[in-house]
Amino acid sequence: MKDIQKIEPIAYIHTDFKEKFGVPRQSGRVEELIGKIVFEKKYRISESLKGIEEFSHLWLIFGFSKVEKEEWSPTIRPPRLGGNKRVGVFASRSPFRPNKMGLSSVKLLKVENEKENGDVLIVSGVDIIDMTPIYDIKPYIKYTDCHIDAVSSYADENFSHKLDVEFDNSLLNLIPDDKKNAVIACIKDDPRPSYQNDSERIYSMAFSDFDIHFKVDGKKAKIIGVDKK
Amino acid sequence: MKDIQKIEPIAYIHTDFKEKFGVPRQSGRVEELIGKIVFEKKYRISESLKGIEEFSHLWLIFGFSKVEKEEWSPTIRPPRLGGNKRVGVFASRSPFRPNKMGLSSVKLLKVENEKENGDVLIVSGVDIIDMTPIYDIKPYIKYTDCHIDAVSSYADENFSHKLDVEFDNSLLNLIPDDKKNAVIACIKDDPRPSYQNDSERIYSMAFSDFDIHFKVDGKKAKIIGVDKK
Numbered sequence: 001m002k003d004i005q006k007i008e009p010i011a012y013i014h015t016d017f018k019e020k021f022g023v024p025r026q027s028g029r030v031e032e033l034i035g036k037i038v039f040e041k042k043y044r045i046s047e048s049l050k051g052i053e054e055f056s057h058l059w060l061i062f063g064f065s066k067v068e069k070e071e072w073s074p075t076i077r078p079p080r081l082g083g084n085k086r087v088g089v090f091a092s093r094s095p096f097r098p099n100k101m102g103l104s105s106v107k108l109l110k111v112e113n114e115k116e117n118g119d120v121l122i123v124s125g126v127d128i129i130d131m132t133p134i135y136d137i138k139p140y141i142k143y144t145d146c147h148i149d150a151v152s153s154y155a156d157e158n159f160s161h162k163l164d165v166e167f168d169n170s171l172l173n174l175i176p177d178d179k180k181n182a183v184i185a186c187i188k189d190d191p192r193p194s195y196q197n198d199s200e201r202i203y204s205m206a207f208s209d210f211d212i213h214f215k216v217d218g219k220k221a222k223i224i225g226v227d228k229k
Numbered sequence: 230m231k232d233i234q235k236i237e238p239i240a241y242i243h244t245d246f247k248e249k250f251g252v253p254r255q256s257g258r259v260e261e262l263i264g265k266i267v268f269e270k271k272y273r274i275s276e277s278l279k280g281i282e283e284f285s286h287l288w289l290i291f292g293f294s295k296v297e298k299e300e301w302s303p304t305i306r307p308p309r310l311g312g313n314k315r316v317g318v319f320a321s322r323s324p325f326r327p328n329k330m331g332l333s334s335v336k337l338l339k340v341e342n343e344k345e346n347g348d349v350l351i352v353s354g355v356d357i358i359d360m361t362p363i364y365d366i367k368p369y370i371k372y373t374d375c376h377i378d379a380v381s382s383y384a385d386e387n388f389s390h391k392l393d394v395e396f397d398n399s400l401l402n403l404i405p406d407d408k409k410n411a412v413i414a415c416i417k418d419d420p421r422p423s424y425q426n427d428s429e430r431i432y433s434m435a436f437s438d439f440d441i442h443f444k445v446d447g448k449k450a451k452i453i454g455v456d457k458k
Contacts, residue, residue, distance in 0.1 A: 054382035153283035
């Protein structure tokens with residue numbers, strides 16, 4: 001077949017999410033979430049990043065690497081619609097699509113030189129699982145990428161739904177200082193599928209080296225345990 | 230190698246540009262440019278578009294199909310910088326990148342059912358050559374894709390540079406009515422590389438079934454010929 005392309009990872013992104021649960025539903029929802037992009041040896045060329053720090057945001061085209069190749073469906077049920085209304089796969093950002101590619105915009109914080117990895121990109125606002133392959137990185141160009149008048153159907157939500165998070169210091173202090181805000185922000189953003197509302201249910205979010213257990217009652221999330229793996 | 234993906238076209242886009250010269254430098258620059266997205270037989274499933282018309286804009290991930298696989302360079306010279314300053318390929322939207330994928334946002338005008346092609350998408354603001362393979366279509370989600378505070382370095386231009394277009398009716402009337410505005414808008418947008426400024430040079434833009442010949446003197450473009458192919 002014509003125009004089949006073989007694409008290979010230029011880099012991998014390292015994040016604190018080892019599993020899907022808890023990953024923000026889109027990029028930018030949780031600014032506190034940091035990712036580190038490490039280039040593959042073949043593409044570890046400082047010159048290829050020349051001038052990138054003059055852009056505030058980047059596009060990442062990445063692979064939904066946990067989804068099987070043949071696993072796609074013409075319609076999907078977006079969690080935001082309560083999980084029972086179907087929309088077309090091309091009217092969604094679902095990973096279960098013909099070509100398993102995701103698209104996220106992230107903030108570029110800095111380019112850092114690491115002895116072991118060469119130049120890496122430190123980004124924030126990620127919504128991507130740890131060790132996800134990155135196929136392309138492009139600068140965000142405001143005049144062509146930012147449509148302030150866009151209408152986004154069921155995805156036209158705002159950020160007004162947030163949970164209050166009760167996190168006892170005895171538990172919170174098990175987490176390193178530089179990750180505390182990110183954990184709280186992720187739970188605040190309410191990682192539950194929107195059709196679940198059982199105040200007795202215990203949710204467990206794998207974050208960095210920890211499993212964070214919590215319950216949600218109404219608008220209040222209460223952390224009930226933190227296990228170090 | 231791990232995570233190599235084979236991606237295949239889900240659709241092809243039909244536009245009036247058979248060649249690169251004249252294609253707007255980014256999507257949305259010339260709203261008048263219309264594209265028609267025709268799905269491959271395997272993906273011609275009306276359900277997969279369910280709800281798409283409730284989005285005003287779409288992302289297209291497409292292939293730079295005219296660029297050879299191995300043809301990429303760590304740095305490129307953006308035309309906008311006069312063609313003599315180099316930036317890293319990941320600080321640019323150049324087609325000469327490791328994985329030959331482009332990213333454009335377009336306006337969705339409508340879904341149309343054609344006897345021969347099934348449901349097709351009619352979009353505007355395209356910057357893509359005719360018969361380019363499309364690998365993915367995603368809805369534009371304003372809250373996560375639109376960064377009004379983004380800083381875009383050398384690409385932070387506005388639309389203030391426009392040419393005045395002198396197009397005698399005798400020539401203009403050779404072009405069908407529904408394409409006149411698009412042709413004028415493309416030339417108005419100044420398709421010349423920004424380092425060229427020779428008032429005697431004749432430029433030829435292939436558009437639809439026509440070759441449009443013009444000269445540019447200062448801020449004035451004068452159409453000097455229209456050939457039907």
